[in-house]
Amino acid sequence: MERRSFFKILSSVSAGVAASSCSNKTDTLIPLLVSNTEIVPGEEQWHPSVCSECSAGCGVIVRVMEGERTVERQGHKFRERIAAIKKIEGNPLDPVSGGRLCARGQSAVQSLYHPDRVTAPMRRKGTRGTAEFVPVSWDEAIDAVSRSLNIQQSADPGKILFLTRPESGSRSATIQNFLSALNAPPPLTCSLASFAVERKASEVVFGWRGVPVYNLARARYVLGVGADFLGGWVSPVYYARQFGEFRRGRPGVRGRFIQAESRMSLTAASADEWLPLLPGSEPEFLTAVTRLLLDARLARDPEQLPPAVLNSIKSADVASLARICGLNVNRLERITRDLGESDAPLVISGASSPNTNSLHAVAAAHYLNALLGNIGRPGGILAPNQDLSPLPLVGSVSEKLKASNFLLLDYQNPVYSLPAAAGARETLSQLEMIVSFSPFIDDSSAYADWILPDHHALETAQAVVPAVAPGSAITVGLPFIRPLYDTRALDQTLVAIAHKMGKSLEPVTPERYVKSLLPPDQTWDQVACRGGLWQEAPKPVGNEVPRVAEAQAAHSEIAVSPDLARFPFYFQPYLSLQFHDGSGANLPWMQELPDPVSSAMWNIPVEIDPQSAARLDIRTGDWVRVQSPYSSFEAPAYVYPAAIPGVVSMAIGDGHQHYGRYASGRGANPIEILAPVLEPSTGTLALGGTRVQIARLDRAPAGFVQFSPRDREQGPWGYR
Amino acid sequence: MAIDLDRCTGCQACVAACHAENNLPLSDPESAAKGRAFHWIRVDRYYEGEFPSIRVKHMPVLCQQCDEAPCEPVCPVYATYRNDEGLNVQVYNRCVGTRYCANNCPYSVRFFNWFDPVWPEPLPLQHNPDVSIRMTGVMEKCTFCIQRIQRAERDAASEHRQVADGEIQPACVQSCPAEAMTFGDLNDPESKVSRLAASGRATRLLEELGTKSKVFYLERSE
Amino acid sequence: MYLRGDFENDHSAAHALRQLRAVGFTPADIDVFSDEPIEFPKGVLPRPSRMSLTVVTGAVSFMLLAVGFVYYTQHNYPLVTGGMPLFSFWATGVIFYELTMLGAILTTLVCFLWESGLLRRSRRPVPIIEPGIICIRIGCLPDQADEARRALERAGARNIARMEVAE
Amino acid sequence: MAAVPEVIPYPEVRRDLWRPLERTGRSYSIWVIILLAIALWGLSCWGYQLYRGIGVAGIRRPVFWGFYLVDFVFWIGISHAGTLISAILRLTDANWRKPVTRAAEAITVFALMIGGLFPIIHLGRAWVFYWLIPYPNSRLLWPNFRSPLLWDLTAITTYLTGSTIYLFLPLIPDVAQLAEHASGWRRALYRKLSLGWTGSDREWHALERAMKLMAAIILAVAISVHTVVAWDFSMAIAPMWHSTIFGPYFVVGAIFSGIAALLLVMSIIRKTLHFERYLTPHHFNNLAKLLLLMSLLWLYFTVAENLTVWYGNEPKEMAVFGDRIRGHFAPYFWIMVVCNFVVPFVLLGIRRLRNIRTATIASITVLVGMWLERYIIIVPTLSMPRLAAAWGSYSPSWVEISITGATFAVMALLYLLFSKLFPLVSVWEFEPHPAEQD
Structure with missing residues (x-):
């Protein structure tokens, strides 16, 4: 309890005052005798930590209490009492989570206590991909891995490929140090949630590193374009909090919100008005709005824009642009007027389903914001937290995979997150050596030769830089429970490997990571106690607005697979709230969480609009085959009343061949059938770049489970 | 409790929070297909209108803790009744499983344990020790996190003070990122929830039934 | 004899x-x-009976018992359900009715046994x-x-x- | 179907009616074994359900009540055969009733025993069903008399007590006679049961009086029992349950199915026990006319129930209505209408078609129809609760189907055993005087 009220007190009192009282009396005494992780508390204790389920890096507090588990020793079963994590909540001190947490973050405890975790280092027994492993000792595993890594390193360190999560912090710093000690190339990521396009656009247009922060809470009129910021985007908790403030947090002020998106996402569902854009028409839409804004003389600072951009906008034809978007010009005019006349207008743009022209779209939104004069202002776009250690690069992973010999996988699943056409399976089965650090045997770890399981994030020490945060923020988590299994933190493993190879490597501990950024009035202990280091953003100097540069690489046309007659539907897989890039699929709570759109549980459907469904004689629950020029899959259909005719969407998450009992063999992976089309400036997979055909299967409608099958409030019957 | 539908984004953080706090049984595809998944709080979603002028209505629905609850009098063994604080409580040990209460709940927020719940090891480590695990054959439903209410009251009593407004937060309220949910004492006219309930935007679900429910929905209208 | x-x-x-x-x-x-039962003309062999009256009395006393019992049990451990009063004739009228009828049934049975003389050991000879x-x-x-x-x-x-x- | 009046000498009556008690045929034993096997299968299904949990049944959210409650209402309905019919006929002194009453009263008792079992089968924790019974207990908690389920409990207890007594009283003279003629254990049993009946006029008087009173009481109880069963539903504020018509509607339905059950049982008895001389076309004709009357009454109530809903057009009720009439449940609904109205109306309404065979056919369809009616009343309402997001569907599991089937076997079995112990037509009451037949 004390810890809890401590947090509550801290959140109201200014930081630093209560700093020395990290714990209650018993807490200060006991650690002298027993280490922190060995305490089995009978009373609840709350410890700060970091959520590692996505790159948002929310600060959390974790409730620890006694729990019981069964262990087997020498053939006998024992009940053992250990300190166990009961619940995860947001850390009230953390400016990102603000004491709140999304469904996925709260389910992190289920990945900690997942029945199918890898409990010890393992060596491959069967052929690659069959996921047959035998447990080995750490010494043996590290010996073997460092030996072969040594051979590769001395032969060609350029052929070592390290895939890691798109997150920055102490962990990624250790990885980078490890790789540079080996003279190997820096790590890559193949996560679908890297938001590389958004990062690139902000770098190109503003020269910022990172995803810009949208100060939604203080805006009055918001136009969202292509960013599902309340669903599976960069920082759902942060933006949902902002959204609550935006709507009803200010007395007498209710922010108005228009969302233009090619899918009725959760964000669009929360909007006052949804503009259904045809996929890939975001640049056209934004250009049209910008043009109308200029025409209406509502642009506050037209000189901001580079002349080339300004000219191209001025030469645009609104009517034809509107036609491309599938929208009415009058509607665009009304929205533009409202946007331009608002006290605090804001355009939030992103690429929830990246297209080949997404960079152009996001850049166009930045131009529009520049015209609206909200850059760096309250209620506008703010510069990101730039104290980042370099993020893992995004690039054409499939080519890099083919070019490498030695693959190290850190929570990355290229088999799942690359299209079948990219040939990741074949590449992986031919590589010389694959080492996985993942605590679960996923589709890609199934190909690994060695699995050196990492601790769960809640068992490990780490400092994470949140992807989006107001001001500068580092979230810190230190271990407070004994690791459940014979696992090792990644940095320990890397250090051990490096030492075996004769290289010197110091792990970047959270303490080391934070210390360099520590302001003079704070100590490491305070940071560790509170769970992070948070500072106000430096005030923009004077009225200086960042340089707005032209985004060159932008295609305006969306590149899609050819043969429109045979493949009449746009197909857009998207990052969902519950599964994100697919990594949440192994959590039973996420599987049984009714999908916000279809209310589906334990299976993700394909979302089809009612018109097309009627034409193809498809009803909700029917099985359909979705066929692209490259591949096909079968999944149940959901006739989504709000789907745009001709646009088929599907959440990413199902279709894992291996990923624990709750995800293995469940549903279909929409990535698999995608065209291997990349967004050119970043090398991100263009999720929206594929067209498909759909056919109903004559299979009994079974296997599709909805929590609430009925999606209309009234019954279908009236007088008739 | 008051739920601001204008803030609610339908993100279902509350649903997960409830599972974590209240040891809800895990479903599996088969039991879920049989309509036996547990969600003490659920987010109802309704589509209104047709494309393109279609809107979505998200509405978190949990036990409305009615003052005049239809579920209570039909129970033959007093397994559910209204306690002194006005909560509609479910006494698992008394329940014999007639399921009449669930039929008579107009909000369909009651859930039945068709079997003994099963969690594969080591998932039970996560169980909240403050909340009992329900056996087969008994009804269960949202309790407004009565364990949190009692804890706050105990703490306040030991510190010789009143429970402060907003001090008690059920798991769903605590988790809600958009802060759409507000919990407090409706008997105290000064509490935040009372003020919200008195605001013009407040309605109650199926108010026409006269259940005097204690969850107020603040309408989304502009 | x-x-x-x-x-x-x-x-x-x-x-x-x-x-x-x-x-x-x-x-x-x-x-x-x-x-077989035989009907004699009226007055030939009058067998006066108080069965009806007794049954009514039995029924009424069962009803009173039922009211008292329900009143006692509902107040013995008072629990509010659905905002209903602890004791009301609407909510428990059916119970009173049924128990009244049960009283009538049981009294009828007792009356039958009493008036017919069954179960009472008799030393009178029974003709075959x-x-x-x-x-x-x-x-x-x-x-x-x-x-x-x-x-x-x-x-x-x-x-x-x-x-x-x-x- | 004018019956030829026939006066059968008393010893012959006795011989005919006692014959089934004395002789047991091969087919009887075979039937007993088959029925016993089905009943045991049902029992083991119940055991399985107790062991695994009620979830082995198909009930789910939101259809928390399914086959078991349908069966409950159905069997309680059947139980109205006896009592109501025999009580009404007794009170109105309809003499043709006499060979019919015993069979009817036996149906009542057995159907009630079976029906009363279903609420227990359906409990989530059936092993603590006695918590509903008011007795001073260690839980220091009395049951909630405000619950319609407690109403049910008292009503069914009263009814079962009453109808058992009502069956037993007129059995005493028969048993006393049997005691004189039987030997061995039967003699001892009949002796005990006859309570020392001598046949004195005091006993006859007391019996007559008690039977008159019981008939009146049991009539009142029977009507209340099925009303209370109906109120289990109409006290709930679920759409299309919360209706004032339910009490009388259920009573009519109960009498309807009760008469059908009686007709069916009678025609089986007549065939298998060769009671052609005792259960004459005359009886069937009268009962068939009653069945026709109830069919029309049932139609009237069904129309009244649905018309008010349709006209009111209240969305939540309309959802259930629509699904019944035109949606998922429409096949069941229209089969029910055919079974309960069209078939009896045609077969029994047209005088030329009305005979024992058609009456039997009609009674079978009515039984099917009435079972469906209960299904139609319970399941659609539950699958469409007020909030559309909670709508769901229901299909029974093999356990529910087995247990339902087994109860029919149990009913037949009990009847077979009863027929071995007691004459199915009251011997002492049977006086086929030609003058009284019409």
Whole structure:
């Protein structure tokens, strides 16, 4: 309890005052005798930590209490009492989570206590991909891995490929140090949630590193374009909090919100008005709005824009642009007027389903914001937290995979997150050596030769830089429970490997990571106690607005697979709230969480609009085959009343061949059938770049489970 | 409790929070297909209108803790009744499983344990020790996190003070990122929830039934 | 001592009963045995019964018991359900009704057993009768026996016999 | 179907009606074994359900009540055969009733025993069903008399007590006669049961009086029992349950199905026990006319129930209505209408078609129809609760189907055993005087 009220007190009192009282009396005494992780508390204790389920890096507090588990020793079963994590909540001190947490973050405890975790280092027994492993000792595993890594390193360190999560912090710093000690190339990521396009656009247009922060809470009129910021985007908790403030947090002020998106996402569902854009028409839409804004003389600072951009906008034809978007010009005019006349207008743009022209779209939104004069202002776009250690690069992973010999996988699943056409399976089965650090045997770890399981994030020490945060923020988590299994933190493993190879490597501990950024009035202990280091953003100097540069690489046309007659539907897989890039699929709570759109549980459907469904004689629950020029899959259909005719969407998450009992063999992976089309400036997979055909299967409608099958409030019957 | 539908984004953080706090049984595809998944709080979603002028209505629905609850009098063994604080409580040990209460709940927020719940090891480590695990054959439903209410009251009593407004937060309220949910004492006219309930935007679900429910929905209208 | 006389139909039996009543036998002295119920004309063999009244009394007392019981139990551990009053006739009227009826049923059974004399051990001799025969049994003092016998004979009885008290 | 009046000498009546008690045929034993096997199968299904949990049944959210409650209402309905019919006929002194009442009253008792079992089968924790019974207990908690389920409990207890007594009283003279003629254990049993019946006019008087009173009481109880069963539903504020018509509607339905059950049982008895001389076309004709009358009454109530809903057009009720009439449940609904109205109306309404065979056919369809009616009343309402997001569907599991089937076997079995112990036509009441037949 004390810890809890401590947090509550801290959140109201200014930081630093209560700093020395990290714990209650018993807490200060006991650690002298027993280490922190060995305490089995009978009373609840709350410890700060970091959520590692996505790159948002929310600060959390974790409730620890006694729990019981069964262990087997020498053939006998024992009940053992250990300190166990009961619940995860947001850390009230953390400016990102603000004491709140999304469904996925709260389910992190289920990945900690997942029945199918890898409990010890393992060596491959069967052929690659069959996921047959035998447990080995750490010494043996590290010996073997460092030996072969040594051979590769001395032969060609350029052929070592390290895939890691798109997150920055102490962990990624250790990885980078490890790789540079080996003279190997820096790590890559193949996560679908890297938001590389958004990062690139902000770098190109503003020269910022990172995803810009949208100060939604203080805006009055918001136009969202292509960013599902309340669903599976960069920082759902942060933006949902902002959204609550935006709507009803200010007395007498209710922010108005228009969302233009090619899918009725959760964000669009929360909007006052949804503009259904045809996929890939975001640049056209934004250009049209910008043009109308200029025409209406509502642009506050037209000189901001580079002349080339300004000219191209001025030469645009609104009517034809509107036609491309599938929208009415009058509607665009009304929205533009409202946007331009608002006290605090804001355009939030992103690429929830990246297209080949997404960079152009996001850049166009930045131009529009520049015209609206909200850059760096309250209620506008703010510069990101730039104290980042370099993020893992995004690039054409499939080519890099083919070019490498030695693959190290850190929570990355290229088999799942690359299209079948990219040939990741074949590449992986031919590589010389694959080492996985993942605590679960996923589709890609199934190909690994060695699995050196990492601790769960809640068992490990780490400092994470949140992807989006107001001001500068580092979230810190230190271990407070004994690791459940014979696992090792990644940095320990890397250090051990490096030492075996004769290289010197110091792990970047959270303490080391934070210390360099520590302001003079704070100590490491305070940071560790509170769970992070948070500072106000430096005030923009004077009225200086960042340089707005032209985004060159932008295609305006969306590149899609050819043969429109045979493949009449746009197909857009998207990052969902519950599964994100697919990594949440192994959590039973996420599987049984009714999908916000279809209310589906334990299976993700394909979302089809009612018109097309009627034409193809498809009803909700029917099985359909979705066929692209490259591949096909079968999944149940959901006739989504709000789907745009001709646009088929599907959440990413199902279709894992291996990923624990709750995800293995469940549903279909929409990535698999995608065209291997990349967004050119970043090398991100263009999720929206594929067209498909759909056919109903004559299979009994079974296997599709909805929590609430009925999606209309009234019954279908009236007088008739 | 008051739920601001204008803030609610339908993100279902509350649903997960409830599972974590209240040891809800895990479903599996088969039991879920049989309509036996547990969600003490659920987010109802309704589509209104047709494309393109279609809107979505998200509405978190949990036990409305009615003052005049239809579920209570039909129970033959007093397994559910209204306690002194006005909560509609479910006494698992008394329940014999007639399921009449669930039929008579107009909000369909009651859930039945068709079997003994099963969690594969080591998932039970996560169980909240403050909340009992329900056996087969008994009804269960949202309790407004009565364990949190009692804890706050105990703490306040030991510190010789009143429970402060907003001090008690059920798991769903605590988790809600958009802060759409507000919990407090409706008997105290000064509490935040009372003020919200008195605001013009407040309605109650199926108010026409006269259940005097204690969850107020603040309408989304502009 | 007991006398018995058999009759072949209810007319002659009724005639015999009238004769017996005329010579001073009361209905309490007389029993009629048959394997079918026999209706005599009114006044021939009056068997007054308080069954209806008793049943009503039984029913009412059960109702009062039920009201008291329900009132006691609901106040014994008072729990509010659905905002209903702890005790109300609307909510428990059905219970009162059913228990009233249960009272009536049970009283009927008791009355039946009492008035029919079943379950009460009797030492009176029971005549064995052939199917379709109506047998009249008269309990009389030895000095009345002749008179009774004559009355039976006058009514056309067959098989007039003396019966002994069973041990 | 004018019956030829026939006076059967008393000894012959006795011989005919006692014959089934004395002789047991091969087919009887075979039937007993088959029925026993089905009943045991049902029992083991119940055991399985107790062991695994009620979830082995198909009930789910939101259809928390399914087959078991349908069966409950159905069997309680059947139980109205006896009592109501025999009580009404007794009170109105309809003499043709006499060979019919015993069979009817036996149906009542057995159907009630079976029906009363279903609420227990359906409990989530059936092993603590006695918590509903008011007795001073260690839980220091009395049951909630405000619950319609407690109403049910008292009503059914009263009804079962009453109808058992009502069956037993007129059995006493028969048993007393049997005691004289039987030997061995039967004699001892009949002796005990006859309570020392001598056939004195005091006993006859008391019996007549008690039967008159019981008939009146049992009539009142029977009507209340099915009303209370109906109120289990109409006290709930679920759409299309919360209706004032339910009490009388259920009573009519109960009498309807009760008569059908009686007709069916009678025609089986007549055939198998060769009671042609005792259960004459005359009886069937009268009962068939009653069945026709109830069919029309049932139609009237069904129309009244649905018309008010349709006209009111209240969305939540309309959802259930629509699904019944035109949606998922429409096949069941229209089969029910055919079974309960069209078939009896045609077969029994047209005088030329009305005979024992058609009456039997009609009674079978009515039984099917009435079972469906209960299904139609319970399941659609529950699958469409007020909030559309909670709508769901229901299909029974093999356990529910087995247990339902087994109860029919149990009913037949009990009847077979009863027929071995007691004459199915009251011997002492049977006086086929030609003058009284019409």
